[in-house]
Amino acid sequence: MKWQRVNNTFLLIPALLFFIFIPGLGIVLALLESVRSGGTITFGHYVDLFEEERFMTSFLFSLTVTSISTILSLCIGLGIVKAFSPLLKENKHKLIVWIPMLVPHFVWAYLVYSLFNQSGFYSNVFGMAGWIDDRSQFPTLVQERKGIGIILTYVWKEVPFVTLMLLPVYTTLSKSYKEIASLLGAGPYKAFWVAEWPFILPVLVETGAILFAFIFTAYEVPQLLGVTSPQMLAILAYDWFYSGTWSDRPLAFASLVLVGLGIGFVMWLLIYFTNKKRMHITKGIRN
Numbered sequence: 001m002k003w004q005r006v007n008n009t010f011l012l013i014p015a016l017l018f019f020i021f022i023p024g025l026g027i028v029l030a031l032l033e034s035v036r037s038g039g040t041i042t043f044g045h046y047v048d049l050f051e052e053e054r055f056m057t058s059f060l061f062s063l064t065v066t067s068i069s070t071i072l073s074l075c076i077g078l079g080i081v082k083a084f085s086p087l088l089k090e091n092k093h094k095l096i097v098w099i100p101m102l103v104p105h106f107v108w109a110y111l112v113y114s115l116f117n118q119s120g121f122y123s124n125v126f127g128m129a130g131w132i133d134d135r136s137q138f139p140t141l142v143q144e145r146k147g148i149g150i151i152l153t154y155v156w157k158e159v160p161f162v163t164l165m166l167l168p169v170y171t172t173l174s175k176s177y178k179e180i181a182s183l184l185g186a187g188p189y190k191a192f193w194v195a196e197w198p199f200i201l202p203v204l205v206e207t208g209a210i211l212f213a214f215i216f217t218a219y220e221v222p223q224l225l226g227v228t229s230p231q232m233l234a235i236l237a238y239d240w241f242y243s244g245t246w247s248d249r250p251l252a253f254a255s256l257v258l259v260g261l262g263i264g265f266v267m268w269l270l271i272y273f274t275n276k277k278r279m280h281i282t283k284g285i286r287n
Helices: 002-035 044-051 053-088 091-102 105-116 121-128 148-172 175-183 188-195 197-216 220-225 233-241 246-283
Strands: none
Touching: 002 044, 002 246, 044 053, 044 246, 053 091, 053 148, 053 197, 053 233, 091 148, 105 121, 105 148, 105 220, 148 197, 148 220, 175 188, 188 197, 197 246, 220 233, 233 246
16 A cells, blocks of 8 residues: 555656646746846835736726626526526537537637627628618727627637536436425525525536636737727736836736736635535535
């Protein structure tokens, strides 16, 4: 047994070396660049970051776009799984829902641009139907300041991922809980709340955390469908890094380190919460 434990430890070495020499080294270098100034260590770049109006504007814009995209994706995905879970047990129906996951995000962003910009497909359809006289009357949905095109892209792309994560829960969920709730007089909403919600909540939280971390730090979709102001944080960090002004580079590293630490801390809290919730469900404890 001791030799087997030693062998299992050796199996982890390639993965540890990969993490240490590629992402780990990058994280350490970014952290050093964010606190180094003229050969000394300082946290002044982080103070400068919060005094930058562009950073605060980008942070609030990224938070708004990410929160709306994540919540809409979770709600629509949950609705689809709840309504069509019997059909989605068959592979042919699963493929129809999951095919969008095969398309890269930047291709999906280009599709949204082609369909919803003022000279795109739907603008032409509205014009031919006589609903608008000129393309300028079509609402601006892409490359505008509210991030509608970015939200549309992420919702369209991430709903299949939500169904992928929730379908196994509904497949294994016992119908007896819902039947007992109905026998005790619970309506559809109450039955969902007491018989389904406790089981899907941990998966919803984990899926939402993955989507939030991915969208908040995404680059390609905001670059294609966003505007110069306000910008998502990844676009702002890229601009600072390649601005040609050396004084901006520490701000780029400081913003990335700050976002990474923030997301890491929130992820730790969510993992702690979901593990605790699963333990309570296993032991039959309500809260």
